[in-house]
Amino acid sequence: MTVSAESxxxxxYRDRILQVEPYGVERVDASxxxxxxxxxxxxxxxxxxxxxxxxxxxxxxxxxxxxxxILGSIIIGNILGGVLLALAAVMGPxxxxxxLMIGRxxxxxxxxxxxALLNWISTVGWFTxxxxxxxxxxxxxxxxxxxxxGSIILILVQGFLAIYGHNLxxxxxxxxxxxxxxxxxxxxxxxxxxxxxxxxxxxxxxPLAMAVIVAGAAFSYIASWAPYASDYSRxxxxxxxxxxxxxxxxxxxxxxxxxxxxxxxxxxGIAGPxxxxxxxxxxxxxxxxxxxxxxxxxxxxxxxxxxxLYSNALSAGxxxxxxxxxxxxVVAMVVGLxxxxxxxxxxxxxxxxxxxxxxxxxxxxIAILIVDFFIFxxxxxVRIEKGTVxxxxxxxxxxxxxxxxxxxxxxxxxxxxxxxxxxxxxxxLSFYVGFLAAGILYFIFRRNSMARx
Numbered sequence: 001m002t003v004s005a006e007s008x009x010x011x012x013y014r015d016r017i018l019q020v021e022p023y024g025v026e027r028v029d030a031s032x033x034x035x036x037x038x039x040x041x042x043x044x045x046x047x048x049x050x051x052x053x054x055x056x057x058x059x060x061x062x063x064x065x066x067x068x069x070i071l072g073s074i075i076i077g078n079i080l081g082g083v084l085l086a087l088a089a090v091m092g093p094x095x096x097x098x099x100l101m102i103g104r105x106x107x108x109x110x111x112x113x114x115x116a117l118l119n120w121i122s123t124v125g126w127f128t129x130x131x132x133x134x135x136x137x138x139x140x141x142x143x144x145x146x147x148x149x150g151s152i153i154l155i156l157v158q159g160f161l162a163i164y165g166h167n168l169x170x171x172x173x174x175x176x177x178x179x180x181x182x183x184x185x186x187x188x189x190x191x192x193x194x195x196x197x198x199x200x201x202x203x204x205x206x207p208l209a210m211a212v213i214v215a216g217a218a219f220s221y222i223a224s225w226a227p228y229a230s231d232y233s234r235x236x237x238x239x240x241x242x243x244x245x246x247x248x249x250x251x252x253x254x255x256x257x258x259x260x261x262x263x264x265x266x267x268x269g270i271a272g273p274x275x276x277x278x279x280x281x282x283x284x285x286x287x288x289x290x291x292x293x294x295x296x297x298x299x300x301x302x303x304x305x306x307x308x309l310y311s312n313a314l315s316a317g318x319x320x321x322x323x324x325x326x327x328x329x330v331v332a333m334v335v336g337l338x339x340x341x342x343x344x345x346x347x348x349x350x351x352x353x354x355x356x357x358x359x360x361x362x363x364x365x366i367a368i369l370i371v372d373f374f375i376f377x378x379x380x381x382v383r384i385e386k387g388t389v390x391x392x393x394x395x396x397x398x399x400x401x402x403x404x405x406x407x408x409x410x411x412x413x414x415x416x417x418x419x420x421x422x423x424x425x426x427x428x429l430s431f432y433v434g435f436l437a438a439g440i441l442y443f444i445f446r447r448n449s450m451a452r453x
Contacts, residue, residue: 013167021165024325025317028096033237037244039170040089041252043232044225046173047307048256049180050300051133052126052221055278057264059217063210066202073211074261077218082254084363087370088226089249092233093240094373098311099230100318103365104389106372106442107400109320111392115400116318118361119227123312124332126224127305128339131155134301135340136279137294151340158302159333162309163326166235169306176303177252183296184260190286191266200269212427213412219431220359222257226366228311309333359431360411364403364438368396371439376446395445403438407431 013022014032023032060070088099095102100119104112135150142150161169204210233245264278271281279297283290313328321328372378407430412421421428 015167017167017171018164019167020163020326021167023166025098025101025314028234030238033093033096033235035170035236037236037240037248039174040233040245041248042174042177043170044085044249044252045256046176046180046303047225048222048253048304049176049184049260049296050130050304051137051278051297052130052301052304053257053260054264054267054282054297055133056217056221057261057266058268058278058281060210060214061200061265061268063213064202064204065207065210065214069202069207069211070214070265071262073214074218074258074265077215078222078254078258078261080215081219081222082250082257084223084226084366084370085229085253086246086250087374088229088366089233090242090245091369091373092230093236093238093245095230096234096238097230098234098314098318099226099228100315102230103318103369105378106368106393106396108390108392108396111397113319114397115227115361115365116315120312120315120319122224122227122362123308123315124335124339127158127308127312127332127336128343130301130305130308131158131336131340132344133279134298134305135344136277137297137301140279140283140294141291147344148341151337154298154302154305155333155337158305158309159329161302161306162313162329165310165325166232169310170232172306173303176299180296180300180303183292184263186289187282187286187293187296188259188263190289191263191270194270194285195266198266198269199272206425209425209427212424212429216359216428216431218257218261220362222253223359223362223366223431225253225307227362228307228314231311231314232307309336360404360407360434363431363435364400364407367403367435367439368399368442371442372396372446375443376450395442395449399438399442399445402441403434406437407434
């Protein structure tokens with residue numbers, strides 16, 4: 001295992017907020033463990049009270065779903081995604097390791113490079129998406145602000161949080177959970193007072209297919225946090241209650257995402273087809289409260305991106321790159337800046353394509369970890385320490401690749417639509433098929449290999 005140079009500060013980090021985190025991807029010592037499961041609630045609540053969730057609520061309205069179908073698909077997608085996130089989060093206290101390092105239990109050291117690389121790409125993508133939205137918000141407050149200057153300002157703030165690391169991020173998210181909660185409560189009240197102005201009615205000829213698409217988008221958004229859920233629970237004491245950790249992580253993530261997506265759908269219904277993008281629609285609907293709402297959008301993006309940027313560095317660390325966590329964070333900041341400048345002019349297509357493609361690798365991967373952790377109960381930290389884990393675990397890598405392969409006919413995106421998805425009018429079932437296929441295959445492969453051993 002690659003040990004960060006910052007690890008020399010061990011023994012001095014516990015409960016200190018304004019100190020750069022000394023840990024990289026190595027295991028957190030027992031002496032440094034601290035916190036309670038409730039902090040998972042505030043962390044995931046603060047991180048998901050973001051404009052990305054709010055903008056996702058516009059999708060079912062654009063697709064023409066009826067209100068009952070909108071609510072049902074958003075609820076189902078969030079519950080399923082929240083379960084995966086919470087199951088991943090409870091692994092952190094047992095191992096004291098980032099999520100992708102835990103994955104070496106099932107994939108091996110080199111075998112784990114593939115999901116680590118994919119997660120690095122995913123986190124940079126989410127970082128870019130939120131940064132673009134945040135800059136749009138800044139330009140509403142300061143019309144003369146250029147996009148590049150706004151991007152640099154936000155990236156420096158987010159980089160500060162990510163470099164200082166775990167303790168500062170948790171403290172920041174606790175504050176954001178309160179501040180953003182109050183601001184979006186005001187937005188909900190203002191939006192609710194105009195509910196009578198909603199003239200929208202669903203018009204799609206394929207309501208079931210569109211509902212599946214919306215549920216898949218909501219599911220993939222919240223499940224996309226799963227590959228780094230343990231990054232924020234690994235400092236909890238080893239014997240932290242799994243039940244409490246699951247409940248608090250689930251409630252924080254689902255409450256925030258469900259709330260903002262429903263608020264976005266109602267706002268889209270009020271704004272109508274000419275209401276502009278999600279930020280302008282929210283500003284128009286909230287009237288004199290537009291400025292505080294725009295501030296909420298900016299803060300929400302920063303709250304989400306603190307996690308994206310921090311876990312991006314840990315993903316790079318899981319690739320055994322010989323750089324400090326700080327250095328890896330700076331690299332991601334530079335990459336995110338260039339991607340923001342490239343994606344700003346075509347944000348809507350960039351966002352939707354990225355979101356729909358994101359879950360294709362996540363669900364097969366997390367299915368394998370869940371089977372290993374909860375069924376086979378492979379929870380030995382020693383297996384993941386340097387020199388004791390094989391370079392590749394064939395059952396994990398094989399089940400992962402086959403899970404993705406089996407799901408290809410069910411995929412539906414602007415780049416590729418599989419034959420099954422075409423028959424279903426574009427409904428995308430690949431997230432669920434990939435999860436079930438990879439989990440079942442891994443169970444069979446691993447049980448057979450254990451029997452032979």
